[in-house]
Amino acid sequence: MRASDEESAAEREPLAHEFVVDEAHAGERLDRALAALAGIARAQAQRWIEDARVRVNGAPARASQKLAAGDRVLADPPEPAPSTLAPEPIALVLLHEDDALAVVDKPAGLVVHPAPGHASGTLVNALLHHVRDLAGIGGVARPGIVHRLDRGTSGVMVVAKTDAAHHALAKQFHDHTIERVYVAYARGAPAQDEGRIERAIGRHPSDRKRMSIVTKRGRAAATRWRVLRRFPKSGALKLEIRPETGRTHQIRVHLASHGLPLLGDATYGRAAGGAFASRLVRPALHAAVLGFVHPTSGKTLRFEAALPADLAALEATLASAERRT
Numbered sequence: 001m002r003a004s005d006e007e008s009a010a011e012r013e014p015l016a017h018e019f020v021v022d023e024a025h026a027g028e029r030l031d032r033a034l035a036a037l038a039g040i041a042r043a044q045a046q047r048w049i050e051d052a053r054v055r056v057n058g059a060p061a062r063a064s065q066k067l068a069a070g071d072r073v074l075a076d077p078p079e080p081a082p083s084t085l086a087p088e089p090i091a092l093v094l095l096h097e098d099d100a101l102a103v104v105d106k107p108a109g110l111v112v113h114p115a116p117g118h119a120s121g122t123l124v125n126a127l128l129h130h131v132r133d134l135a136g137i138g139g140v141a142r143p144g145i146v147h148r149l150d151r152g153t154s155g156v157m158v159v160a161k162t163d164a165a166h167h168a169l170a171k172q173f174h175d176h177t178i179e180r181v182y183v184a185y186a187r188g189a190p191a192q193d194e195g196r197i198e199r200a201i202g203r204h205p206s207d208r209k210r211m212s213i214v215t216k217r218g219r220a221a222a223t224r225w226r227v228l229r230r231f232p233k234s235g236a237l238k239l240e241i242r243p244e245t246g247r248t249h250q251i252r253v254h255l256a257s258h259g260l261p262l263l264g265d266a267t268y269g270r271a272a273g274g275a276f277a278s279r280l281v282r283p284a285l286h287a288a289v290l291g292f293v294h295p296t297s298g299k300t301l302r303f304e305a306a307l308p309a310d311l312a313a314l315e316a317t318l319a320s321a322e323r324r325t
Contacts, residue, residue: 155287179291
């Protein structure tokens with residue numbers, strides 16, 4: 001076999017995952033920790049374990065097994081199955097594409113991957129139409145997906161095109177070495193112009209569709225915020241947000257808990273913003289910047305997504321109200 005053929009074959013082989021458990025995952029169930037460390041869904045991690053593809057310190061393991069700091073976890077994933085999802089010609093802005101990855105500007109309102117109630121019309125369906133050689137990477141249902149943005153959040157996302165790229169990018173997200181900057185519009189009048197929120201996040205005790213800081217099984221989470229502009233007449237703020245971790249709904253939950261609910265957020269902000277946010281059909285949150293190390297070249301890449309039309313219009317309305325006498 002020629003060298004080039006060997007390299008191509010190697011790229012197609014599923015990449016083994018090997019981790020040393022750190023303090024952050026000590027005491028955690030194997031399936032939960034593996035999902036976070038490998039950047040896969042928990043159900044997928046459970047299937048690997050059930051199929052005897054995961055060992056802890058060289059021994060077979062159970063999904064419920066509690067891990068200790070220093071444990072070595074080795075996962076040997078199966079050959080990825082081709083995606084059976086249908087490509088759909090959904091409009092999508094590609095900011096970058098190469099042999100290892102693609103970077104997209106996700107519009108608000110687009111669900112990232114198929115789920116109950118959203119079997120089609122998702123970002124994954126759009127990616128299969130626009131991006132070359134994507135099927136099967138990272139699992140059948142979520143080809144290429146390394147991280148997610150909420151349905152209502154717009155902005156930059158990176159998508160892996162090979163298992164090696166998926167693994168490398170997932171590790172960067174796990175290690176919190178990714179640069180992520182969001183722009184948000186919120187209600188409030190904080191005494192300081194910047195701050196840091198550090199509160200664990202978990203499922204809401206009575207509403208499983210929501211996340212909360214009031215939880216018995218929360219995971220550590222931290223978010224930095226900074227005021228970019230104040231709109232005193234409307235009581236609104238333009239904020240720069242830098243999440244240090246990546247928990248579900250983290251920014252929305254943390255800001256609401258800190259008295260800074262997002263405009264337009266009916267779930268955590270009671271549709272904060274009144275008339276100024278009445279035209280918004282989603283939380284006023286935009287992933288403006290994403291920076292990471294390219295998994296193949298080793299170069300640091302940084303991508304920006306311009307403010308979408310609805311949030312630009314919101315800011316213009318807020319600014320106009322400030323100029324009125």
